[in-house]
Amino acid sequence: MLNSVLKDAIKKRDETLSILKGPTFEKIIRQAKSNWVDFSPTKQDVVAAGIDSSFNSTKFQGAELWAVTAVSVKSDSEILVDLHEHGLDSSKELSSLASKMEVNACVESVDITELVLMDGSIHSHFLKRQKPLTTSLVNAITKKNNVVFISKTSNTKKQFEDLGAIAGDIFYYNHATVTPGFSKIHEDSRFEERGEAPIISSVFARLAESLPLIKIELLGSGYADNDFKLILNKILNNSIGGYPYALKLAHNNCKISGKDLTKLASIHGLSNEIGSREVLG
Amino acid sequence: MTLGFVIGESKPTIVTGQTSRSLPIGEYVIINSKEGKIVGLVEKSVVSSAALGDVKNYDETLESIEVAALNKRDKSHTAMIRILGFLESLQKGKAILPAIPPTPGTEIVKATKDDLGQIFGPENEEWIKIGGLLRNPEIDSQINLNKIVSRHLGILAMTGMGKSNLVTLLAKQIAELDGTVIIFDYHNDYSGLDFPKMNVIDAKINPRLLEADTLSDVLEIREGADIQQRVLRLAFTPEVKESANFWEALDSQVQYIGANPDRKEDRHSADRVQDKIDDARHRASEILDPDMSNPVALIKEGRLNILNVSEFTDRQANVALAYYLQELLADRKAAVNAKGGKVKSKRSYRFNTPIFVIIEEAHVFIPKNEDAKAKYWAAKIAREGRKFGLGLGIVSQRPRDIEANVLSQMGSLAVMKIVQEDDQRQIASAAESISREFIGQLTSLNIGDAVLVGQWVNLPAIVHIDEMKGKKIGSDQDAVGEWSVAKKIEGAGTSSSQDLVKKDLLVD
Numbered sequence: 001m002l003n004s005v006l007k008d009a010i011k012k013r014d015e016t017l018s019i020l021k022g023p024t025f026e027k028i029i030r031q032a033k034s035n036w037v038d039f040s041p042t043k044q045d046v047v048a049a050g051i052d053s054s055f056n057s058t059k060f061q062g063a064e065l066w067a068v069t070a071v072s073v074k075s076d077s078e079i080l081v082d083l084h085e086h087g088l089d090s091s092k093e094l095s096s097l098a099s100k101m102e103v104n105a106c107v108e109s110v111d112i113t114e115l116v117l118m119d120g121s122i123h124s125h126f127l128k129r130q131k132p133l134t135t136s137l138v139n140a141i142t143k144k145n146n147v148v149f150i151s152k153t154s155n156t157k158k159q160f161e162d163l164g165a166i167a168g169d170i171f172y173y174n175h176a177t178v179t180p181g182f183s184k185i186h187e188d189s190r191f192e193e194r195g196e197a198p199i200i201s202s203v204f205a206r207l208a209e210s211l212p213l214i215k216i217e218l219l220g221s222g223y224a225d226n227d228f229k230l231i232l233n234k235i236l237n238n239s240i241g242g243y244p245y246a247l248k249l250a251h252n253n254c255k256i257s258g259k260d261l262t263k264l265a266s267i268h269g270l271s272n273e274i275g276s277r278e279v280l281g
Numbered sequence: 282m283t284l285g286f287v288i289g290e291s292k293p294t295i296v297t298g299q300t301s302r303s304l305p306i307g308e309y310v311i312i313n314s315k316e317g318k319i320v321g322l323v324e325k326s327v328v329s330s331a332a333l334g335d336v337k338n339y340d341e342t343l344e345s346i347e348v349a350a351l352n353k354r355d356k357s358h359t360a361m362i363r364i365l366g367f368l369e370s371l372q373k374g375k376a377i378l379p380a381i382p383p384t385p386g387t388e389i390v391k392a393t394k395d396d397l398g399q400i401f402g403p404e405n406e407e408w409i410k411i412g413g414l415l416r417n418p419e420i421d422s423q424i425n426l427n428k429i430v431s432r433h434l435g436i437l438a439m440t441g442m443g444k445s446n447l448v449t450l451l452a453k454q455i456a457e458l459d460g461t462v463i464i465f466d467y468h469n470d471y472s473g474l475d476f477p478k479m480n481v482i483d484a485k486i487n488p489r490l491l492e493a494d495t496l497s498d499v500l501e502i503r504e505g506a507d508i509q510q511r512v513l514r515l516a517f518t519p520e521v522k523e524s525a526n527f528w529e530a531l532d533s534q535v536q537y538i539g540a541n542p543d544r545k546e547d548r549h550s551a552d553r554v555q556d557k558i559d560d561a562r563h564r565a566s567e568i569l570d571p572d573m574s575n576p577v578a579l580i581k582e583g584r585l586n587i588l589n590v591s592e593f594t595d596r597q598a599n600v601a602l603a604y605y606l607q608e609l610l611a612d613r614k615a616a617v618n619a620k621g622g623k624v625k626s627k628r629s630y631r632f633n634t635p636i637f638v639i640i641e642e643a644h645v646f647i648p649k650n651e652d653a654k655a656k657y658w659a660a661k662i663a664r665e666g667r668k669f670g671l672g673l674g675i676v677s678q679r680p681r682d683i684e685a686n687v688l689s690q691m692g693s694l695a696v697m698k699i700v701q702e703d704d705q706r707q708i709a710s711a712a713e714s715i716s717r718e719f720i721g722q723l724t725s726l727n728i729g730d731a732v733l734v735g736q737w738v739n740l741p742a743i744v745h746i747d748e749m750k751g752k753k754i755g756s757d758q759d760a761v762g763e764w765s766v767a768k769k770i771e772g773a774g775t776s777s778s779q780d781l782v783k784k785d786l787l788v789d
Contacts, residue, residue, distance in 0.1 A: 077354040208340065238348050240332065241341045245348040252331070 024164045031163060032176035032183070037225055039181040041207055041232040048115040048238065049074050050246030051105045053098035056256035058265065064090040065265055069254040070101030072109040075238040075246045079253065080112060081105040086264060103133050106147060107140040115234050116147045117244050119251065121154065122200050122217050138198065141219045148231055149217040150247060159186055170213055173204045180206050182228055187221050203228050207235065211242030282391045284310060285358070291382040296321070296362050298389045303328045304360040306722050307743030308416035309392040311368060314383040318368040320392065320400070322741065325361035362389070365740050372399045374739055394419050400739050409454045411447070412746040415730055422744040426455060428736040430635050430672035432692025433663055437680045437708060442697040443729045444676050445470055448639055449749045455637055456585035463580060465602055467642040469591035480584040483592070484601050485570045489527055491600070493517045495654065498596045499569065500557040508550040512538050527571035528562045568592050577608045582632050595645060602646050603654035609636060610662055613669040635670030638662070643675035644682035656684055663690035680707045693735030698726040
């Protein structure tokens with residue numbers, strides 16, 4: 001990195017750190033504290049499946065070897081749904097394909113498990129990337145009303161914007177609270193107003209003291225605190241460090257590493273193809 | 282029974298196995314390679330948990346334990362397996378390693394008694410049973426006696442781990458085969474053994490048979506006392522050696538030298554030497570006997586000979602051991618030369634058959650970086666004994682203090698629990714066949730467990746040595762038990778005295 005960046009950082013240090021102090025920050029923190037619902041979840045036995053997808057590709061001269069996977073897996077590592085595709089062309093929109101597979105995995109899982117945990121947020125995964133999938137996703141979610149979206153982080157700036165917030169909402173809740181519980185339910189009606197999807201309800205939640213926050217999203221509106229409390233009880237079961245183990249397993253099972261692509265390239269006899277050095281590391 | 286499969290990168294000497302359960306270190310397995318069955322030894326065993334792999338705190342650990350219990354795929358059992366050779370060749374006593382490494386995916390199965398029995402327990406009279414394989418206890422562990430007599434043996438372990446038990450086991454078995462064993466018993470541990478073919482001797486030194494400098498050691502003349510040593514050397518004449526009254530003749534001769542008017546400075550030193558002679562005559566008369574015949578004559582062929590050196594000081598013991606070793610080597614040389622028709626000297630010999638000599642507390646007699654006469658002869662036997670049927674067994678709890686050149690000549694080793702890293706390093710450098718992974722296991726061995734390597738076994742083995750029945754050798758003192766008995770005796774004495782007093786009163 002250039003030294004000039006560091007020099008500039010020193011100069012602007014106070015300005016940068018203003019996000020963490022000052023009257024605006026204090027005001028937001030007070031607001032976040034008042035929004036917080038203290039609640040210590042108790043474990044509820046439930047059969048939960050985690051769903052995640054992954055995609056990766058490597059380019060050769062004039063071709064692209066790609067692979068996309070999605071899995072639905074239980075906390076005991078039983079794989080309920082295993083979806084995958086791979087090919088050697090460069091026209092695929094891999095992120096869309098991954099989202100589609102996740103939706104398909106969700107559709108297949110809702111009937112065979114009590115709780116379906118999807119990795120990420122409804123916004124970013126489906127409504128932004130895959131508008132055509134909205135209908136099927138909504139159908140899957142509403143079929144048994146047992147689909148919950150969970151993300152480890154969030155950039156949403158909706159709750160404290162009018163107080164002059166610079167950082168995302170999760171940042172302020174993290175600084176305002178350490179106790180288990182969740183933030184007041186936030187209903188996002190942007191998509192409904194545009195006629196794209198129903199309202200999305202979300203909270204930032206902490207399963208036990210001092211754990212990182214997670215964002216929980218449900219499709220629809222009109223949820224009460226008790227609805228989220230029930231969900232937290234279910235999520236707490238088989239969670240490690242405040243995050244559902246089924247989702248961790250889903251991630252580990254579906255991720256496509258560079259090594260995996262090497263194997264795939266080898267199976268196709270592409271190891272010596274021009275441009276294959278990337279995949280071979 | 283399938284235990285697992287070869288995974289990852291495999292080599293002709295070592296493979297990694299992914300197994301359905303954790304394999305204990307020291308277990309033998311069979312790798313069903315395309316070229317034939319290969320015998321492997323588990324050298325490292327690792328079990329890991331996906332859920333518990335990267336926990337950050339106590340609470341997360343508890344949660345992970347719960348999740349891990351649910352997940353049947355959570356645990357990964359891997360084993361590093363050292364390839365020892367093709368089963369078929371090992372059963373014939375030869376170790377042939379595969380030229381091609383086992384392909385990943387090759388099945389690993391449990392070794393059966395049929396597989397290993399022939400390797401560890403060949404049916405041949407030179408092989409004797411000393412225990413069972415620690416991880417495959419149904420299989421006997423046998424050792425080749427010929428190899429320890431011809432290529433020597435080191436028994437190394439911490440105190441109390443079973444060295445004396447193994448020494449006794451080997452010595453008895455050799456004596457039962459009419460072999461001659463001599464144990465230099467430093468702590469008088471073995472004289473109470475209950476064994477009919479045993480010959481317990483209190484080791485003695487005949488000072489007439491010594492060299493002047495050796496006599497100086499026996500008399501405990503300080504190493505730096507040059508004048509005293511010179512006086513003794515001058516006094517220790519052939520006439521003195523042959524005189525009927527050795528000590529008096531020596532004393533007179535020392536006095537005579539001290540009285541030399543030309544060397545008045547010798548007077549004081551001569552007085553000191555006379556004091557030493559006086560000490561030796563009165564305090565060490567049991568072990569210094571100028572009227573005895575050759576001490577080696579007391580050793581009986583075809584017996585377990587216990588040579589008690591516990592009454593000696595370290596220096597005296599060193600002299601005695603050096604003397605015995607020197608005489609035994611000369612005797613065996615004479616015997617072998619006579620048998621081979623290569624008689625050069627007219628020396629007669631006592632022992633017709635090979636001898637196995639065991640030196641307890643070998644670090645005292647064969648010390649690293651120190652000159653000692655016993656060390657010289659032990660090293661010579663280690664080098665030459667093979668040719669003359671004189672085997673050396675060294676026993677020590679401090680291998681780091683033993684001369685490396687001698688230790689490395691030990692063709693076979695029994696290594697029991699060793700904790701000190703210095704000792705482990707010394708053993709590793711002495712025995713190439715012990716890998717680092719194996720050495721690392723020495724700390725986890727229990728009493729009676731031993732790693733056997735070298736020529737006395739067909740394969741390196743972790744075994745449990747049979748416990749000798751009868752008197753425990755080299756065991757710790759039961760201080761509390763003895764105090765308790767002493768107290769009772771004292772109490773009994775007091776009460777009986779009181780009884781007597783009462784009786785006296787009654788009589789009056």
